[in-house]
Amino acid sequence: MKPMRSIILVVLLTLGLFMLSSCTRTDAPSESHSIAPSQSTDNTNDTPSATARISFVSAGNEAGFYSVEEYDGHGIVAYIDYATQTQLPLCGRPECRHSDSSCTAYALVENMSIPVLAVINDKLVIMQTEVGSxxxxxxxxxxxxxxxxxxxxxxxxxxxxxxxxYTDGANLYALATVYSGSGSHLELYRFSLKDGSYESLCSFADGVNGMITSCFDMSLTLMFTRIDEESGSVEDYAQVFHVDTNTLDDPVISLTGVSEEAYTIYNSTLITLDTKDALTATMTFTDLRTGSSVEYKTNALLSASGMNSATLNVFDLWDGWYRITLNGDGKFASFNVNPVTGEFFPMTLYYEDSMNVVLIFAESGNNLLVRAGWDETRDGTTLTNLKPIYALISKDDYLHSVPNYTYIEGLDL
Known part of the structure; x- marks a missing residue:
């Protein structure tokens, strides 16, 4: 669960920036002609290399992207090939109906409710996160x-x-909820990608909710909410865990009681907000490595939005760019912002009849994989089929809200 105050500074993905997790040719993809190796270091043991870094797990690489799609009423694994701009089932049999466990695309996620896909060390990793039927x-x-x-x-x-x-190339890291008769608590787990062994690196107090929100170097940043059962008071705080030394730092920020302040963390940047009022708010971007910071006042965004008052959200993009959104009086506006240079551009890539910005799934060089819209099939007023429309768009076009899409040929349903 996201810390209550930091809900106004929401972490994008899946994600991840992107949902780097967990998303028609006549032939299926194969390693030889359409699926390129991951950029991760191929470690051969459980110890990360000296140059290893923690990274958010992606469901793809420079060549393409994996997702779970509904196909004839059930889930299958599909693959988007960037080179051919096509999406197809992860199955090598042209005659296959992708409807039973003899099909690779079906079998990989059979009986899974919400599988998570990842590409690590030239392998496709599939995780079922909770108990199934x-x-x-x-x-x-x-x-x-x-x-x-x-x-x-x-x-x-x-x-x-x-x-x-998250991964360092040799291991996978995730928060786990461990249930017992008296309740539940969080633990940070490390899974070996070599032999599947796993261990708990750190255990957190009962009743604490939280998530891994980002990473940098060999460190994970975690955000927590703790509610005192007797007083009902709420504490929101963030800590850094160093996986190379198995040490947990003291909180880098802690907010208690009723406050207009809020925070979130992207990569190594702690973003704090001194008030939710866009007219007077100052966002401070602090590098957790060096302690250096940059302040950004949001009143110019409010003026450009044409609104009299608004509350704020911030989302990470890339290379020092963020998306800041404003909500107020039933109105909505969004801007792509560089807090260092002060540049900002109105963001207008929204879904039809929606205030949701076009969602980024992955990046490949200078291009982004996005869900550009939805393909709807209706019988009168009844929605009978809904499938995502995927597309590639350059980072520059996305930044300036130019809908110059290269559409992906979707699954033949």
Whole structure:
């Protein structure tokens, strides 16, 4: 659960910037011609290399992106090939109906409610985060074309894994909720990608809710909410965990009681807000490595929006750019902002009849994979089919809200 005050500074993904997790040719993708290797270091043991860094897990790489799609009433794994701008089932049989476990695209997510996909070390990782109807939480691993699936590890039924996954190339890191008769608590788990062994690196107090919100170097940033059962008081705070030394720092920020302040963390940047009022608010962007900071006042955005008052959200983009949104009096405005240079551009790439900005799933070089819209099929007023419309767009076009899309040919349903 997101800290209550920081709900106004929401972490985008899935994500991740992007949902780097967890999303028609006549032939299926194969390692030889359409799926390029991951950029991750291929470690051969459980110890990260000397140059290893923690990164948010992506469901793709420079060549393409994996997602779980509904196909004929059930889920299958699909693959978007950037080179051909096509999406197809992760199956090598042209005659396959993708409807039973003989099909790779079907079998990889069979009986999973919300699987999480990741590309790590030239492998496709599939995680079931919680107990299913007849399956336990588990992690499987397969080749990039979906072949040779193997069970990496299986967890107890009292464990649920948060979908925000991070890796150093040799291991996978995630927060887990461990349930017991008296309640539940959070633990930080490390899973070996070599042999599936796992361990708890840190355990947190009962009743604390939280999530891994970002990473930098060999460190994870975690945001928590703690509610005192007797007084009802709420504390929101963030800590940094160093996976190379297994140490947890003291909170980098802590907010208690009723306050207009808020915070969030992206990468190594702590973003604090001194008030929710866009007219007078100052956002401070502080580098957790160096302690250096930049202040950004939001009154110019309010003026450009044409609104008299508004509250604020901030989302990470890339290379020092953020999206800041304003809500007030039933109105909505969004801007892509560089707090260092002061530049900002109105953001107008929204879904039809919606205040939701076009969603980014992944980046590949100078391009972004986005969900540009929805393809709806209706029988009268009844919605009978809904499938995402994927597209590529350059970072510059997205930044300036130019809808210059290269559409992905979707699954043939």
């Amino acid at each position: 007849d399956t336990l939480p588990h992690i499987s691993i397969a080749d990039l074309d979906g072949s040779n699936p193997q069970l990496l590890c299986e967890l107890d039924s009292n464990i649920s894994i948060s979908p925000q996954l």
